[in-house]
Amino acid sequence: MVFTDVAVVGAGPAGLSAAIECAEAGANVILIDENTKPGGQLFKQIHKFFGSREHHAGVRGFRIGEELLLRARKLDIDVWLNCEVCGIYGGTELWIVKNRRESRRLKARKIILATGATENAVAFSGWTLPGVMGAGAAQTMINLHRVIPGNRVVMIGSGNVGVIVSYQLLQAGADVIAVVEAAPRLGGYGVHTAKLRRAGVPFFTSHTVLEARGKESVESVVIVRLDEYWKPVAGTEKELEADTVCIAAGLTPLIELAMLAGCEICFIPSLGGHVPVHDRRMRTSIESIYVAGDIAGVEEASTAMEEGRLSGIHASASLGLYSADKEEELSHQIWERLDVLRSGPFGEGRRKAKEKIISMKSMTQ
Amino acid sequence: MNDTKKKAWQSEGVKTSGTPTLEELTQTPGFPSEEFLYAGPVAFIECVEKIPCNPCETACPRGAITIGDNITELPMLDAGKCTGCGLCLPSCPGLAIYVKDYTFEQDRASIIFPFEYLPLPKKGDIVEMVDRFGETLCEGEILMVNTSSRNDQTSLIKAAFDKRHFIGVVSMKRLVT
Amino acid sequence: MSRIAEHPILGPLKPSGREVSILVDGEEVIAYEGEMIAAALMASGRRVFRYTEKRREPRGLYCAIGRCTDCVMIVNGIPNVRTCVTPVEPGMIIETQRGIGRWGGGDHGIH
Numbered sequence: 129m130v131f132t133d134v135a136v137v138g139a140g141p142a143g144l145s146a147a148i149e150c151a152e153a154g155a156n157v158i159l160i161d162e163n164t165k166p167g168g169q170l171f172k173q174i175h176k177f178f179g180s181r182e183h184h185a186g187v188r189g190f191r192i193g194e195e196l197l198l199r200a201r202k203l204d205i206d207v208w209l210n211c212e213v214c215g216i217y218g219g220t221e222l223w224i225v226k227n228r229r230e231s232r233r234l235k236a237r238k239i240i241l242a243t244g245a246t247e248n249a250v251a252f253s254g255w256t257l258p259g260v261m262g263a264g265a266a267q268t269m270i271n272l273h274r275v276i277p278g279n280r281v282v283m284i285g286s287g288n289v290g291v292i293v294s295y296q297l298l299q300a301g302a303d304v305i306a307v308v309e310a311a312p313r314l315g316g317y318g319v320h321t322a323k324l325r326r327a328g329v330p331f332f333t334s335h336t337v338l339e340a341r342g343k344e345s346v347e348s349v350v351i352v353r354l355d356e357y358w359k360p361v362a363g364t365e366k367e368l369e370a371d372t373v374c375i376a377a378g379l380t381p382l383i384e385l386a387m388l389a390g391c392e393i394c395f396i397p398s399l400g401g402h403v404p405v406h407d408r409r410m411r412t413s414i415e416s417i418y419v420a421g422d423i424a425g426v427e428e429a430s431t432a433m434e435e436g437r438l439s440g441i442h443a444s445a446s447l448g449l450y451s452a453d454k455e456e457e458l459s460h461q462i463w464e465r466l467d468v469l470r471s472g473p474f475g476e477g478r479r480k481a482k483e484k485i486i487s488m489k490s491m492t493q
Numbered sequence: 494m495n496d497t498k499k500k501a502w503q504s505e506g507v508k509t510s511g512t513p514t515l516e517e518l519t520q521t522p523g524f525p526s527e528e529f530l531y532a533g534p535v536a537f538i539e540c541v542e543k544i545p546c547n548p549c550e551t552a553c554p555r556g557a558i559t560i561g562d563n564i565t566e567l568p569m570l571d572a573g574k575c576t577g578c579g580l581c582l583p584s585c586p587g588l589a590i591y592v593k594d595y596t597f598e599q600d601r602a603s604i605i606f607p608f609e610y611l612p613l614p615k616k617g618d619i620v621e622m623v624d625r626f627g628e629t630l631c632e633g634e635i636l637m638v639n640t641s642s643r644n645d646q647t648s649l650i651k652a653a654f655d656k657r658h659f660i661g662v663v664s665m666k667r668l669v670t
Numbered sequence: 671m672s673r674i675a676e677h678p679i680l681g682p683l684k685p686s687g688r689e690v691s692i693l694v695d696g697e698e699v700i701a702y703e704g705e706m707i708a709a710a711l712m713a714s715g716r717r718v719f720r721y722t723e724k725r726r727e728p729r730g731l732y733c734a735i736g737r738c739t740d741c742v743m744i745v746n747g748i749p750n751v752r753t754c755v756t757p758v759e760p761g762m763i764i765e766t767q768r769g770i771g772r773w774g775g776g777d778h779g780i781h
Contacts (some may be wrong), residue, residue: 176586178545178586180545180564181545185546186584186586191645205744239688246735247733256730262732265732271680275673277712277731298667299678300674313508314507314720319544319587322513325512325626333509468545469545471565611676646678
């Protein structure tokens with residue numbers, strides 16, 4: 129059994145930020161990730177981030193990732209890679225499988241779960257064919273592994289993930305022959321859709337993919353128009369020559385560990401579905417367990433980093449590493465930045481949804 | 494505060510076709526007014542949605558771009574202060590700014606736009622200039638390709654093209670390897 | 671399906687390791703040590719990684735981050751290995767998996 133002050137599960141933007149905050153506060157922290165490298169999905173974000181200077185605006189995601197890794201290294205944070213957390217007991221103990229064969233146990237005074245989210249699927253005829261994949265999967269292939277997963281891509285979904293990955297597929301040298309959106313209006317930022325449009329990528333609103341055809345892998349894709357009740361309109365089918373279909377239909381928080389631990393869960397569709405109830409300190413219904421990033425509601429990397437810091441600050445304070453005044457001061461700064469990121473027509477809904485979760489927590493207390 | 498800036502802006506074009514219409518753009522505070530449109534190099538800020546973002550404001554050394562404390566406000570261009578230097582172009586994470594100059598030559602206008610594809614064009618190349626829908630409008634001659642590292646892999650391309658397409662042209666067609 | 675040698679943002683390809691040879695269904699494939707098996711296979715033009723148990727349908731890469739288990743193959747005799755999160759080692763023996771796969775062969779096989 130290994131003992132530590134704080135164990136952070138997941139070394140993505142939220143987990144890295146949380147671990148850095150804890151280490152800076154003086155806590156012993158162990159950062160755990162199942163992958164061979166830390167960084168989570170941050171290293172496949174090759175676009176410049178939005179926001180203000182405090183949010184690293186104008187800086188590409190992977191550069192922010194490099195900066196976080198450098199800080200973690202300088203703080204000598206113990207990073208356990210190739211480690212899958214398979215069990216959580218009593219709110220303070222983790223069972224970890226390292227390298228898929230060695231069993232390890234870790235006891236922490238505080239646990240921060242920053243496990244992220246997973247992509248949603250859309251089922252249609254032929255969706256299991258090789259060549260149909262998550263948009264994030266295609267992004268991983270092009271930006272991390274530097275392999276083009278297909279040459280002619282149909283993107284399902286026009287939210288920010290769909291349009292950003294479409295742009296990055298063009299940058300990688302693939303063609304995006306259609307972005308298909310079931311809703312009558314496009315979902316992602318207009319600056320992203322405009323980039324695609326001037327590159328000649330057509331958008332099909334009120335359309336969906338009916339079928340992916342092919343023997344061993346995708347050879348063509350049939351799209352169809354949807355009526356006002358979202359039902360396919362017969363006779364409007366179009367067969368597009370394509371070898372790849374990417375699905376960008378939102379993400380679902382990875383809450384398995386929070387559920388295993390017995391954290392109270394609520395259902396907030398606009399944040400991706402089931403999320404652990406948490407307070408303004410990112411603390412769940414179990415006192416020693418905190419959440420941060422997409423597990424606490426799907427947003428974006430910028431908010432995930434802020435939430436990570438928030439959880440790290442409060443976990444450290446609960447260990448007596450910050451005075452109540454200092455805790456409040458640090459927390460206030462981060463909340464100001466979070467409020468900015470959750471403003472405007474794209475952010476307002478997320479802010480309200482987060483407030484709803486936080487109000488639940490205060491009711492149970 | 495300017496009235497157009499206060500207006501709650503909602504672009505229909507960008508939500509249906511992917512790109513704002515010209516009518517919508519002329520009403521946004523980042524688009525140069527008629528008075529400055531044809532008067533020399535000037536920035537066109539095609540930012541039509543209230544997203545929390547403000548790097549363009551601090552990128553401008555002349556204070557020609559204002560967003561203010563509420564960073565979801567649309568950037569407001571004071572075209573009288575803008576010299577068309579292009580420093581704001583690579584600062585925009587949305588690649589939504591370019592500089593055009595109607596007075597470049599007798600028959601040709603010029604444009605500087607951000608470009609993040611390979612292969613890059615070379616000085617002297619003749620390329621296809623496109624509008625917001627990706628439709629080719631005319632040929633363009635590449636005048637400059639700036640790959641300065643301070644722009645972090647966002648290249649700035651300057652091209653000259655037929656003045657008659659001054660309003661329509663926003664970029665160039667991607668080159669094929 | 672090919673490697674991205676030059677990228678406008680990420681620059682020239684920086685391989686994860688030296689070039690090594692692996693065996694895929696008996697055919698030699700050149701891969702980079704340390705890259706994910708699935709990446710090496712897709713770079714070589716392979717998209718079908720396994721066939722399902724009942725209907726013998728082809729399956730390939732789907733999530734690329736080790737969650738969906740659609741890309742599992744027999745690696746060094748061990749079936750159900752997630753190729754999207756398993757790094758290439760020199761001389762690896764990789765086989766298309768049929769159904770739930772079978773144990774055996776390779777260095778780690780249980781016979």
